[in-house]
Amino acid sequence: MKLAAKLVVFIIAAIILDSAVAGYLSVRREVELFDVDMRSDAHLLGDAVGRMVADVWNTNGPDRALELIDEVNSREYAVGMRWVWFDAPPGDPFAPRAPHEQLTALPAQDAVSVVLSDPPGPDRLFTYVVVHTGKHRSEEKRVGGLELSESLAPARDYSRSTIIRTVVATAILVGLSISVVALLGLTWVGQPLRQLTDKAQRVGRGDLSGPLTLRGNDELTQLAQNMNTMCAELARAQEKVRQETEARIAALEQSRHADRLKTVGRLASGVAHELGTPLNVVSGRAALIARGDLSPDEVTDSARIIRGESERMATLIRQLLDFARRRSPKKQPTDLARLAEQTVSLLKPLAQKQNATLELHAATPPVVAPADAGQVQQVLSNILMNALQAMTPGGKVNIDIDRATAARPANGAPTPCARIAVQDEGHGITPEHLPHVFEPFFTTKDVGEGTGLGLSISYGIIQEHGGWIDVSSAPSRGSRFSIYLPLEAAPCPDESSSSTTTRP
Numbered sequence: 001m002k003l004a005a006k007l008v009v010f011i012i013a014a015i016i017l018d019s020a021v022a023g024y025l026s027v028r029r030e031v032e033l034f035d036v037d038m039r040s041d042a043h044l045l046g047d048a049v050g051r052m053v054a055d056v057w058n059t060n061g062p063d064r065a066l067e068l069i070d071e072v073n074s075r076e077y078a079v080g081m082r083w084v085w086f087d088a089p090p091g092d093p094f095a096p097r098a099p100h101e102q103l104t105a106l107p108a109q110d111a112v113s114v115v116l117s118d119p120p121g122p123d124r125l126f127t128y129v130v131v132h133t134g135k136h137r138s139e140e141k142r143v144g145g146l147e148l149s150e151s152l153a154p155a156r157d158y159s160r161s162t163i164i165r166t167v168v169a170t171a172i173l174v175g176l177s178i179s180v181v182a183l184l185g186l187t188w189v190g191q192p193l194r195q196l197t198d199k200a201q202r203v204g205r206g207d208l209s210g211p212l213t214l215r216g217n218d219e220l221t222q223l224a225q226n227m228n229t230m231c232a233e234l235a236r237a238q239e240k241v242r243q244e245t246e247a248r249i250a251a252l253e254q255s256r257h258a259d260r261l262k263t264v265g266r267l268a269s270g271v272a273h274e275l276g277t278p279l280n281v282v283s284g285r286a287a288l289i290a291r292g293d294l295s296p297d298e299v300t301d302s303a304r305i306i307r308g309e310s311e312r313m314a315t316l317i318r319q320l321l322d323f324a325r326r327r328s329p330k331k332q333p334t335d336l337a338r339l340a341e342q343t344v345s346l347l348k349p350l351a352q353k354q355n356a357t358l359e360l361h362a363a364t365p366p367v368v369a370p371a372d373a374g375q376v377q378q379v380l381s382n383i384l385m386n387a388l389q390a391m392t393p394g395g396k397v398n399i400d401i402d403r404a405t406a407a408r409p410a411n412g413a414p415t416p417c418a419r420i421a422v423q424d425e426g427h428g429i430t431p432e433h434l435p436h437v438f439e440p441f442f443t444t445k446d447v448g449e450g451t452g453l454g455l456s457i458s459y460g461i462i463q464e465h466g467g468w469i470d471v472s473s474a475p476s477r478g479s480r481f482s483i484y485l486p487l488e489a490a491p492c493p494d495e496s497s498s499s500t501t502t503r504p
Contacts (some may be wrong), residue, residue, distance in 0.1 A: 112127075331371055379483065400420075
C-alpha cells in the first residue's frame with residue numbers, strides 16, 4: 001500500500017473511531033438522563049400522591065384512601081398506580097410485583113425503583129413509595145405504600161431514535177472527512193511522493209537527468225530540492241570518476257608495457273647469446289659454400305642447416321617481439337600448458353645463463369581457462385625470472401599446471417580453478433617481507449636490479465581475470481607462487497590424473 005493511502009486510511013480510521021466513541025458516549029448519556037428523569041418523575045408523583053393518600057387514610061379511613069388511588073390511576077394513563085403492603089405474601093391482591101429481596105431497602109428509604117420484565121410487552125419501571133399511615137380503628141399499623149409502574153417503551157424508542165440520529169450524523173461526518181482527507185492526502189502527499197519515487201527509481205537506474213520540481217514549501221519540496229542537489233553532485237562525481245578511471249587505466253597499461261619492456265631488456269643478453277651459436281653456424285656454412293670446395297650434396301646439406309638455424313633465430317626474435325608488443329587485453333580460451341611452453345622457451349637463454357633448469361608438468365587433458373594469453377604470459381615470465389634470480393647456479397624451477405578447487409583468500413567460496421604453481425629452490429622470502437611482496441615498489445633487490453613493480457602488476461592482471469596469486473615461502477627453502485584462474489567449466493578434481501614433463 002502506498003504511503004499516501006496509508007496516511008488516508010489511518011486518518012479515516014481515527015475519525016471513524018473517534019466518531020463512534022463520541023456517538024456511543026452521547027447515546028449512553030442521553031439514555032442515562034432519560035432513565036434518571038423517569039425515576040425522578042416517578043418519585044415526585046409517588047411522593048405527592050402518597051401525601052394525599054396518607055392524609056385521607058388518617059382522616060377518612062383506608063377505603064376512602066384506596067378510592068382516591070383508583071381515581072388518580074384512572075386519570076394517569078402513562079403511569080399505573082395501586083396500593084401495596086410490603087409484607088404481603090406473593091399471590092395476595094396487595095402484594096408488590098417486585099420480589100421482596102429487591103425491596104429490602106424499604107422502609108429505611110422512602111422510595112425504590114426497579115425494572116421488571118413484562119413478557120406480554122416491554123419492560124416496565126416499578127417505583128415503590130412508602131406511605132406513612134397512623135392506626136385506624138382496630139387495625140394494626142402495617143408498612144404499605146404506592147406501586148407506580150411505567151412502560152419503558154418510550155425510553156427504548158428514545159434510545160433508538162438517538163442512536164439513529166447519532167449514526168446518521170457520524171456517517172455524514174465520516175463521509176465528509178473521507179472526501180477531504182482523501183483529496184488533500186492524494187494531492188499534497190500522494191502526488192509528490194509518486195514523483196519522488198519515480199525520481200529515485202531513475203537515479204537507481206543511473207539516470208541523473210531531469211530535475212524534480214514540486215510546488216510548495218514543505219518537507220517534500222525540500223526533499224525534492226535535496227535530491228536534485230544530490231543528482232548534480234553524483235553527476236559531477238561520476239564524471240570525475242570516469243576521468244580518473246581512464247587516467248588510471250592508461251597509467252596501468254603504461255606500467256604493464258614498461259614492465260614488459262624491462263623483461264625484454266633482461267632477455268636481451270640471453271637472446272644475444274642464444275643467437276650467437278646459430279649465427280656462427282650460418283656464417284661457417286655460408287663460407288664453405290662460398291669457397292666452392294663442397295660437393296653438391298654437401299652444399300645442399302649446408303643450405304638445409306642454414307635454413308634451420310635461420311628459422312630458429314626468426315622464431316626466437318618473433319617470440320621476443322610478441323612479448324614486447326602492446327595490445328588490448330582480450331580473454332579467450334587459452335591452453336595454459338602451451339602458453340607455459342612458449343614462456344619457458346622464451347626464458348631458456350636466461351635459464352642456461354644461470355645454469356638452471358625449468359621443468360614443466362602439465363595435467364592431461366589440457367587445462368583451458370578464459371584468459372588473455374599475453375597478459376598471463378607476462379605474469380608467468382615475471383615470476384619465473386624472479387625465481388631464476390633468487391637461485392644459485394644449478395637450481396631447478398618446477399612449473400605445475402593442473403585443476404584445483406580453491407577458495408579466495410579472506411572470505412571466498414570454493415571455486416573450480418586452473419592453477420599454475422611455480423616452485424623454486426632459491427633463498428626464500430623472510431616472514432617480515434612475505435606480506436609485502438605484492439605491494440608496488442617493494443623490492444629486496446639491490447639498487448638498479450629491480451623496481452618492485454613486477455609482482456604488483458602481475459597481481460593486478462590476475463585480479464582482473466577474477467583470480468588471485470597465493471605465495472608461500474620460508475628462508476633457505478625456496479618459494480612457491482600459485483596462480484589461480486577461475487574456470488568456466490564444471491568442477492574438476494583437485495589433482496591431475498597424469499602429467500608430462502618438459503625440459504628446456
